[in-house]
Amino acid sequence: MRISRHLEKYKKAGAGFMAAVLVTLLWATASITPSRALADEAPAAPAAAATGDAAATAGTAAAPAAAPAPTEPQMVKFADINSGDTAWMMTSTALVLMMTIPGLALFYAGMVRKKNVLATLMQSFAITCLVTILWWIVGYSIAFTPGTNPYGVGGLSRLFMKGMVYMHDDQKLTVSHLGLTIPETVYAMFQATFAIITPALICGSFAERMKFSAMLWFMGIWLLLVYCPIAHWVWEPSGWLASKGVLDFAGGTVVHINAGIAGLATAIMLGKRQGFGKEAMAPHNLTLTLIGASLLWVGWFGFNAGSAVASDGRAGMAFAATHIATAAAALAWMFVEWITKGKPSVLGIASGAVAGLVAITPASGFVGPSAAVIIGVAAGVICFISSTSVKKAFGYDDSLDAFGVHCIGGIVGALLTGALASKEISGSDGSVLIQLLGVGTTLIYGFVMSMIILKVVDMTVGLRVTSDDEREGLDISQHGERVE
Amino acid sequence: MRISRHLEKYKKAGAGFMAAVLVTLLWATASITPSRALADEAPAAPAAAATGDAAATAGTAAAPAAAPAPTEPQMVKFADINSGDTAWMMTSTALVLMMTIPGLALFYAGMVRKKNVLATLMQSFAITCLVTILWWIVGYSIAFTPGTNPYGVGGLSRLFMKGMVYMHDDQKLTVSHLGLTIPETVYAMFQATFAIITPALICGSFAERMKFSAMLWFMGIWLLLVYCPIAHWVWEPSGWLASKGVLDFAGGTVVHINAGIAGLATAIMLGKRQGFGKEAMAPHNLTLTLIGASLLWVGWFGFNAGSAVASDGRAGMAFAATHIATAAAALAWMFVEWITKGKPSVLGIASGAVAGLVAITPASGFVGPSAAVIIGVAAGVICFISSTSVKKAFGYDDSLDAFGVHCIGGIVGALLTGALASKEISGSDGSVLIQLLGVGTTLIYGFVMSMIILKVVDMTVGLRVTSDDEREGLDISQHGERVE
Amino acid sequence: MRISRHLEKYKKAGAGFMAAVLVTLLWATASITPSRALADEAPAAPAAAATGDAAATAGTAAAPAAAPAPTEPQMVKFADINSGDTAWMMTSTALVLMMTIPGLALFYAGMVRKKNVLATLMQSFAITCLVTILWWIVGYSIAFTPGTNPYGVGGLSRLFMKGMVYMHDDQKLTVSHLGLTIPETVYAMFQATFAIITPALICGSFAERMKFSAMLWFMGIWLLLVYCPIAHWVWEPSGWLASKGVLDFAGGTVVHINAGIAGLATAIMLGKRQGFGKEAMAPHNLTLTLIGASLLWVGWFGFNAGSAVASDGRAGMAFAATHIATAAAALAWMFVEWITKGKPSVLGIASGAVAGLVAITPASGFVGPSAAVIIGVAAGVICFISSTSVKKAFGYDDSLDAFGVHCIGGIVGALLTGALASKEISGSDGSVLIQLLGVGTTLIYGFVMSMIILKVVDMTVGLRVTSDDEREGLDISQHGERVE
Amino acid sequence: MKLVTSIVKPFKLEDVRKALSELGVSGMTVTEVKGFGRQRGHTELYRGAEYSVDFVPKSRIEVAVKAELVDRVVDAIVQAAKTGKVGDGKIFISDLDRVVRIRTGEVDDAAL
Amino acid sequence: MKLVTSIVKPFKLEDVRKALSELGVSGMTVTEVKGFGRQRGHTELYRGAEYSVDFVPKSRIEVAVKAELVDRVVDAIVQAAKTGKVGDGKIFISDLDRVVRIRTGEVDDAAL
Amino acid sequence: MKLVTSIVKPFKLEDVRKALSELGVSGMTVTEVKGFGRQRGHTELYRGAEYSVDFVPKSRIEVAVKAELVDRVVDAIVQAAKTGKVGDGKIFISDLDRVVRIRTGEVDDAAL
């Protein structure tokens, strides 16, 4: 009877989504009409617009300045596409998807108790699917096309990815103004993987107690109301933070601070797990966590070096900075733990590596190897403190430290990017003050909006599972499955 | 004594294969002689033959039409190779191998009972090795070189991959007529990974009961008598289905329908597992299954976008369609299950994702994002029904739903490709009727041949393990190992 | 009280490292000064210096000979970078990192007893971090920059990777003389992943009994005193083995023989595990081992094809040889075991695959598919014997066969490379004698140095855990963690 | 009351359970155990080296029953668990002073 | 001495342990077991097919105690393990001839 | 017959088994259990936070033997399982009404 009541709730939730999906289907069918008309509106970009390596491998020496930088997606000739850049960006996209599934899914799943392992994996996987569909419907369009109001979001020209075309006979296709040498489809998918991992990161804060249906609602709304706007502000040239000169090469602010602060909001709104602080809640299988951390590391090359949107020297420098900073952070965390607690733990070194990856993310394209070491060590030490002492002090149950590692690590990275950005490498100087503006905006906007969305979902679907369901474990109570 | 009798059998089987391997070795040694002679026969292709991006990055605007499309592998200059296309194709090959090991191996291993997990992993791994060797000996040659009879197989010019050369001093190497801008070695390996995963998929239908030796024999014969011919017919321009205009971008028919229908044959020939329907045969560890599904998704970008055999806009469009269709199918399956059964399961969403990947495979290079959503939703819903109600109705033990997901999903995809193929994207219109021809041929030829091969193997080696071995589990009975 | 004494020890060890890390930090800060000055010293390389595909995709036909081959890292224009080669090399670097974490980590972790699984994973992960930092400090510089004395190591021009630059405004960056078409940062990271996996391989020989602190000290010292010199001798043109003409395409000698012989030294110095030979020490979870073997296989394409340092036909040939040899070796091991022991084991086929990968490593760029089969079969059979009969005969506890598979497999590969290298493919003939020189040097130098380092570490930190710690398991005794 | 503890082959558990419930004994507690006895374990391969695992997985079934039911329970178990092959297992019968049902506090026969 | 064996819901283990140590009974041996009884297991989904798992995970707690302590031990366990819902479990009390502490060789009450 | 149940340190299991078979007792049933007692468990780290695990893994060995064998069996176990350190474990001896060998139906001593 309790059961049945629940099923009802689920069904409602489910049905709701189902409806959504179906509706979009109609739209979809509508939107398959050849987009030639639409496409031609955009002026074909002169081949010379191709920049950097594109030009290079095309054998010309055209400096980027040669043509006015385009400000919106446009149609180009097949010949303007650089196959090397495209190869690297498709690879990067695959790598970043691998970061979430199975990477992050395993990283988190290994830290929960055995009765919640499947539910934890399910969160990352379901978010991957949900975000992809929302991204296709409207996410990409409002985040990465120019908007009219710098404080608002982008336009709707890419609704249902209409107008993102490849025209076989005319030998033409569209490119994003943010990546002129690769197909727009690839750029849109690359960004999709970023939109996927950000909400997935939040799951670390409310592990082992959130209702699956509520999680879907929260994530879906959060993506559109929080992620897309912030991504637009920071990364789309017409966004206000971008024009202010905030530096965020691969998403320290947009992805990590953003996810981390939302995580804190969930930890506060959902409250602690039953028995938190009393019972031992040791990670049930750190083998999974270590596999996850390793795949995160490997995939992060796509995340950071891929953010150069080219297969060039800038990407190479980001690649090196990422690898070195991660190693430094992992060792820093390990040694601090070793000295303070007497033993270096597997969870510790893995957490340190992730902290380093997070902190180098905004800096990767702006700093060299040595600055990367400084950022790494700082992230390792500071995140160790925030995930242990600080958490204990305030007593919130940021279960898997999405806030402690991603938000704090992201802040460390964002500010140090301002301090250490090298003009030689990036051509632009960083400023701690401007970085603070980006950080502050994200913290405030992200936290407030997350709290509001959570409240709404709580009043409608209900955020938390029943005490019995929590005790039995989410695997069985939410998904009717169990790991032997 | 029973044991010993068994060992005998195994040894026989083993010895048989051993022999095979050794024989090929002799051939091999013979075939190391410099292939210059052979090579020169092929006319060096004019650089202009390089198409699409190749030309593009080579700085020329040569339309593909510029040179008569070659019809067989040939010798080209180093300069005709496009490094971007080659980079993407090598990456794709690695990704597709990753789909089978560890991807598919884990996807299946997580669904069996604990006593069969190693044996299930072993099947995928051993097939990978076996097919690779057969591919080197003759598979690639009969599948991807032109033949004399459109209803037959290709020629023997690439026996032992002789004639597939790289000549350092002459700065020349061979390319396949199916991929003019990449080395033939890369194309042959890319196709090898397709030949590997197809038989590996079949394992899902006879899980937990087939003799390992029998499996090796069946797969080896099946590859040469079923996979190679169908691949040749559909993909090699001289094949009859190819000339009829059957569209199969990445293998919906050749790989998935083909594997699925063979799976049904094995399920019928081997019969049900002991206790099927009576005992609970729940998946023992869906963590493995979810890791597998995730790696399948990630690797599938190589499968579909790689099938463009170039790093260009067509690949990009295939990439996007693949990702979006998968997400749609996973959600569709999840919501249907949620509404009909009351809970969304991990196995469900993972199965849905795979169903979507299967269905978008033939369509990927021919449709845009919105059509991809339609294909995905259709696949998710239909495969859910075929793997549950239909299977229950007919009562065959398609243990892990190789038929229910791959054959049915493949059919959905093949037909919808005919219906939704976009002339804008592919330059060619699809036809449901012609697609039906491809589907029907594969279903009939594949099913009949599989039954025959199974019968022969059953009469010689014996298909099924003894009832005691099945009860004890294949891990110990077939491989003398066990997971703690 | 025993505990406390231990903690002391650990803390000391830890503190030591900590210190090291901190010191380097100071240096680091110092070394962030713009490297323009330093950079300009190097003469800008003429665009024509770009070789192979680089030239190709740049549309020119410049033969490599066109310019005198550079002998040290130098500054080039953005336009000299080939985006396709760079894409492949970044991908390869990610793949090779994936080989160690999680690949090798899992391959080994699955073979130990459950009480040591985390400690085994931790070894690979910690080595990854430690080596990365040492590589940044000095490793890359002494291994891959030219030295004054062919029997010594390289120079210090890349200390802290100073001088490895990317200059945004001048459109210039540095490249290594060993890879003219990709950024030096990418080359340095690619080589870093080789420097990471080599020590990680050694862990197989001393599994389940070495103190974590001792392991860190040993690996750190070994990297600088053994790996770097040998890498320099064999791969850096000014090294004496390189000039003697030793062929080692991807590291059969530098990586595998080197790691394997060091492994033997550790097995001898640490002695056997408690109960070795008496108690059953069966692998606790071969699922992990099979995942590991699969990821090693997939990642190895980056290892071998990546060693072409280009995305060209040579890489393609290395790719094909790698895949085919691996399959042949896996089948060879499986059938030999099947015939001699009565059952084909999962551990067997996985070990065979690794043996094949090891043996083809030095040969990959020099042989074709058929020679690859011969090398594979030889490796499979010989390594099977060395890991079973030979090990039993001598009675050393090479726990996970780092010596039996990597050293022996490496020797098989190195010698067969001399015998089978194809002039057509590589432009150079091989010589078994010269190969023997490389093998012998590595065996002797590596073994002696390893013994010395081990002795020193034993006298200071102590190599082996206490008998109680060993019995309780390293997971809890070394890291205070446990897998449920 | 008596406590009937039987060690049986795991795949026989289901049959035993059915047999018992036919006697109206619906409750039981099952433990997965390692059995050593005449039945030898299988041999495992490890890098080609063979060694024998001397324990066999078994299921240990505990049933508390009224004294008068014991004989029928034992017969039922023997019937259900028997394969005639070595390793079928054992049944141990011992005495119980008292049985309590935690939920209700009921004792002895009422608690079963 | 008596052996008090109780089958309780796993999440009650901690409470039972506390209750017992308050009685000065610090030692106990716990086994994870599968329980069959009135309480039904949950139902699982498998590729959309549903089936019910009829066992429930339980914790089996063995405590050897002086005869005179038995009643208080039983009460303590009942108090601690009770939720009032079906499936709370059972307590079995049986007699022990002898108890030995391996470390010292002490026997009976001294060994507890 | 008597049932001798001993709780020992896992790594002593092998020794105990050897000792018993020397007495001609080849059969036994072993369960992996969690032990609580004087011996404290280790402490674990979790994101730097430390907490102690209060149970210790133990092996529970059940052997049914003829009454007259009990003393020698107990001695053998004590000898084999003793390390002298806290946590060595306990031995419980209780009475068995009956023993049945399922395969043959033999009862009591014949069944052992």
Ligand SMILES: Nc1ncnc2c1ncn2[C@@H]1O[C@H](COP(=O)(O)OP(=O)(O)O)[C@@H](O)[C@H]1O
């Ligand atoms: N003396 C004993 N005490 C406790 N358990 C025993 C004893 N003898 C046998 N067993 C259990 O019974 C199982 C079957 O016994 P075994 O001798 O192998 O076959 P059988 O009972 O058919 O003679 C053993 O695996 C063990 O678990």
Ligand SMILES: Nc1ncnc2c1ncn2[C@@H]1O[C@H](COP(=O)(O)OP(=O)(O)O)[C@@H](O)[C@H]1O
């Ligand atoms: N006759 C029995 N013999 C042994 N164990 C029993 C018996 N009856 C019940 N149990 C154990 O007690 C547990 C709870 O019993 P159950 O009938 O489900 O609830 P309740 O004890 O509240 O009536 C069962 O899961 C089983 O482990």
Ligand SMILES: Nc1ncnc2c1ncn2[C@@H]1O[C@H](COP(=O)(O)OP(=O)(O)O)[C@@H](O)[C@H]1O
């Ligand atoms: N009263 C008891 N009842 C049941 N088992 C007990 C009891 N006391 C101890 N044990 C078991 O014996 C094991 C060892 O006891 P412990 O007090 O730790 O050391 P020692 O037996 O050397 O005094 C415990 O882990 C527990 O499994």
